[in-house]
Amino acid sequence: xxxxxxxxxxxxxxxxxxxxxxxxxxxxxxxxxxxxxxxxxxxxxxxxxxxxxxxxxxxxxxxxxxxxxxxxxxxxxxxxxxxxxxxxxxxxxxxxxxxxxxxxxxxxxxxxxxxxxxxxxxxxxxxxxxxxxxxxxxxxxxxxxxxxxxxxxxxxxxxxxxxxxxxxxxxxxxxxxxxxxxxxxxxxxxxxxxxxxxxxxxxxxxxxxxxxxxxxxxxxxxxxxxxxxxxxxxxxxxxxxxxxxxxxxxxxxxxxxxxxxxxxxxxxxxxxxxxxxxxxxxxxxxxxxxxxxxxxxxxxxxxxxxxxxxxxxxxxxxxxxxxxxxxxxxxxxxxxxxxxxxxxxxxxxxxxxxxxxxxxxxxxxxxxxxxxxxxxxxxxxxxxxxxxxxxxxxxxxxxxxxxx
Amino acid sequence: xxxxxxxxxxxxxxxxxxxxxxxxxxxxxxxxxxxxxxxxxxxxxxxxxxxxxxxxxxxxxxxxxxxxxxxxxxxxxxxxxxxxxxxxxxxxxxxxxxxxxxxxxxxxxxxxxxxxxxxxxxxxxxxxxxxxxxxxxxxxxxxxxxxxxxxxxxxxxxxxxxxxxxxxxxxxxxxxxxxxxxxxxxxxxxxxxxxxxxxxxxxxxxxxxxxxxxxxxxxxxxxxxxxxxxxxxxxxxxxxxxxxxxxxxxxxxxxxxxxxxxxxxxxxxxxxxxxxxxxxxxxxxxxxxxxxxxxxxxxxxxxxxxxxxx
Numbered sequence: 140x141x142x143x144x145x146x147x148x149x150x151x152x153x154x155x156x157x158x159x160x161x162x163x164x165x166x167x168x169x170x171x172x173x174x175x176x177x178x179x180x181x182x183x184x185x186x187x188x189x190x191x192x193x194x195x196x197x198x199x200x201x202x203x204x205x206x207x208x209x210x211x212x213x214x215x216x217x218x219x220x221x222x223x224x225x226x227x228x229x230x231x232x233x234x235x236x237x238x239x240x241x242x243x244x245x246x247x248x249x250x251x252x253x254x255x256x257x258x259x260x261x262x263x264x265x266x267x268x269x270x271x272x273x274x275x276x277x278x279x280x281x282x283x284x285x286x287x288x289x290x291x292x293x294x295x296x297x298x299x300x301x302x303x304x305x306x307x308x309x310x311x312x313x314x315x316x317x318x319x320x321x322x323x324x325x326x327x328x329x330x331x332x333x334x335x336x337x338x339x340x341x342x343x344x345x346x347x348x349x350x351x352x353x354x355x356x357x358x359x360x361x362x363x364x365x366x367x368x369x370x371x372x373x374x375x376x377x378x379x380x381x382x383x384x385x386x387x388x389x390x391x392x393x394x395x396x397x398x399x400x401x402x403x404x405x406x407x408x409x410x411x412x413x414x415x416x417x418x419x420x421x422x423x424x425x426x427x428x429x430x431x432x433x434x435x436x437x438x439x440x441x442x443x444x445x446x447x448x449x450x451x452x453x454x455x456x457x458x459x460x461x462x463x464x465x466x467x468x469x470x471x472x473x474x475x476x477x478x479x480x481x482x483x484x485x486x487x488x489x490x491x492x493x494x495x496x497x498x499x500x501x502x503x504x505x506x507x508x509x510x511x512x513x514x515x516x517x518x519x520x521x522x523x524x525x526x527x528x529x530x531x532x533x534x535x536x537x538x539x540x541x542x543x
Numbered sequence: 544x545x546x547x548x549x550x551x552x553x554x555x556x557x558x559x560x561x562x563x564x565x566x567x568x569x570x571x572x573x574x575x576x577x578x579x580x581x582x583x584x585x586x587x588x589x590x591x592x593x594x595x596x597x598x599x600x601x602x603x604x605x606x607x608x609x610x611x612x613x614x615x616x617x618x619x620x621x622x623x624x625x626x627x628x629x630x631x632x633x634x635x636x637x638x639x640x641x642x643x644x645x646x647x648x649x650x651x652x653x654x655x656x657x658x659x660x661x662x663x664x665x666x667x668x669x670x671x672x673x674x675x676x677x678x679x680x681x682x683x684x685x686x687x688x689x690x691x692x693x694x695x696x697x698x699x700x701x702x703x704x705x706x707x708x709x710x711x712x713x714x715x716x717x718x719x720x721x722x723x724x725x726x727x728x729x730x731x732x733x734x735x736x737x738x739x740x741x742x743x744x745x746x747x748x749x750x751x752x753x754x755x756x757x758x759x760x761x762x763x764x765x766x767x768x769x770x771x772x773x774x775x776x777x778x779x780x781x782x783x784x785x786x787x788x789x790x791x792x793x794x795x796x797x798x799x800x801x802x803x804x805x806x807x808x809x810x811x812x813x814x815x816x817x818x819x820x821x822x823x824x825x826x827x828x829x830x831x832x833x834x835x836x837x838x839x840x841x842x843x844x845x846x847x848x849x850x851x852x853x
Binding site: 180181183222223224226228229230231233234235237238240241242254255258259261262263266267280283284287298326328329330331333334336337340355357358 | 570571572575576579667670671673674677678679680682684761762763764766767768769772774806809810813814816817
């Protein structure tokens with residue numbers, strides 16, 4: 140009796156499942172293009188990947204299949220996404236990419252999430268000849284990596300560019316007479332925060348700034364008020380925090396409570412999140428941070444609307460658009476090359492420029508996208524790009540006037 | 544050595560010889576699984592060498608493993624490659640020796656807590672020195688292949704099994720079994736309990752560091768949060784206990800099914816991996832309280848009974 144109920148249930152479930160899959164593969168004669176995706180759904184990086192990585196994959200696959208699929212040499216092929224959770228563990232990333240390449244026989248595999256996981260997976264991508272278009276790997280070793288892994292591409296830029304972008308904003312403000320030359324700087328003592336601070340220090344000194352406060356704090360620390368008080372007491376004109384999302388929010392909140400009297404307030408990762416403005420509202424006005432987009436461009440406006448319609452959430456103003464642009468590069472390369480031959484597609488990516496939501500992406504000889512946004516600023520509730528290494532649409536930076 | 548000894552050694556050698564042929568299967572996928580199995584087999588077996596007889600639960604595997612990856616990360620450009628696992632082994636053993644001297648006079652829960660904190664301590668020291676120097680992650684760009692890594696791990700596994708087999712038959716092994724049964728009795732019998740425990744802990748720590756050194760080229764990019772991930776320590780303990788720590792081969796029979804179970808869960812439940820893993824643990828503990836060793840020994844005992852009845 141019980142068994143029969145179970146069988147009925149199974150039959151009903153499989154029928155329901157086949158109906159759900161039905162419309163996407165209506166044309167039974169065309170094989171779908173199988174695309175693998177590996178990124179954290181659990182573990183320390185899951186918070187970031189569920190905001191800026193996974194929603195873009197769902198959005199992109201939905202858009203492709205809604206228009207009938209990818210046009211490969213005149214035939215429309217729907218895409219089928221196979222997803223795996225790497226638990227923010229490089230060993231799992233390697234295993235999952237290997238599984239996609241050999242067991243699932245994926246036609247293409249999307250680059251994983253984050254610097255460490257992307258680089259750990261690079262040897263496997265290279266061995267099976269998959270192009271790896273990274274959108275969340277930040278490294279200053281692009282030359283070495285692309286020499287060893289010829290089909291690995293980089294779009295997000297390096298920490299040097301990001302830090303120097305922030306310094307450039309300060310230089311422009313000082314030259315305009317808006318700020319003095321006293322800078323307070325703090326960093327989270329973890330990978331990216333350390334690297335940004337290390338790049339910023341010489342750049343600030345070379346530009347003639349006076350670093351009146353320079354301190355670091357451990358990742359995950361609960362009490363940041365000594366750091367904020369110390370920085371405020373040094374009487375700086377500008378406050379720079381090379382921070383991660385958790386401490387970005389905490390530092391901003393404490394500075395607001397402290398009423399830190401600065402004309403420039405910068406926090407690194409997390410400042411571009413819609414939730415940041417959601418949390419601080421008007422107090423976030425004129426805060427600057429890492430990243431940015433050409434928020435007023437039609438391409439970004441359309442992307443933002445589609446992202447909200449498809450996933451119910453806003454994209455952030457940095458990594459989300461970069462991630463989506465890497466998918467656009469892959470899409471255009473497959474259609475442009477007219478084949479799913481991975482060697483041909485990889486070569487096509489190297490040889491051509493791509494129009495994406497962040498503007499034109501044209502990889503240099505080291506597979507690097509040299510044009511990226513470095514600094515953005517909250518202006519009227521939108522995080523607009525104010526400095527970049529060669530992107531169009533930068534708006535003028537404004538100085539911060541209080542916390543109201 | 545007696546004839547049964549030669550049979551044991553010979554049988555093990557044949558099994559290792561067969562395992563060494565895996566890279567020739569041509570499947571990168573199974574080679575990848577083979578590396579995972581070899582890695583956890585070495586870690587779990589060396590863990591059980593110490594924790595099996597003494598019943599001290601060590602959660603320090605990630606600390607030693609991380610130290611090993613950093614030895615390779617810092618040294619691979621300056622030193623010949625083959626020296627790195629050896630240096631890592633020495634570094635791991637020295638660290639284990641220091642920790643052991645400080646903590647192995649403690650017992651029970653104090654030791655567990657300290658070993659758990661050790662990985663975090665070493666990680667914070669490395670982070671601190673990075674913060675001082677401005678140096679971020681290390682890039683280990685080598686031309687080491689997966690097959691090369693697999694063979695190194697397999698060789699290390701053979702060494703660990705041989706060492707474990709020899710220790711079990713030595714005075715040290717005997718002393719450890721007595722310590723495990725009753726430490727007071729052991730001390731009264733004239734056994735230097737602290738020395739015996741520290742020695743074994745050094746073996747276990749050195750081996751874990753060697754595994755880290757061998758695997759560093761596979762991860763390519765070394766940073767503290769990845770090298771010292773605490774989950775590794777727990778995975779090793781779970782696999783060893785699932786197999787059973789009473790026999791030298793016990794952890795191995797835990798590692799193999801566990802790796803396939805993890806793989807099956809990861810590929811079939813991409814959105815509920817952690818949940819499925821938790822359910823699997825509950826089922827295992829409920830159905831196999833003595834691990835796979837218990838299961839195998841029950842089966843043996845049943846067979847003997849059946850033979851007796853005939």
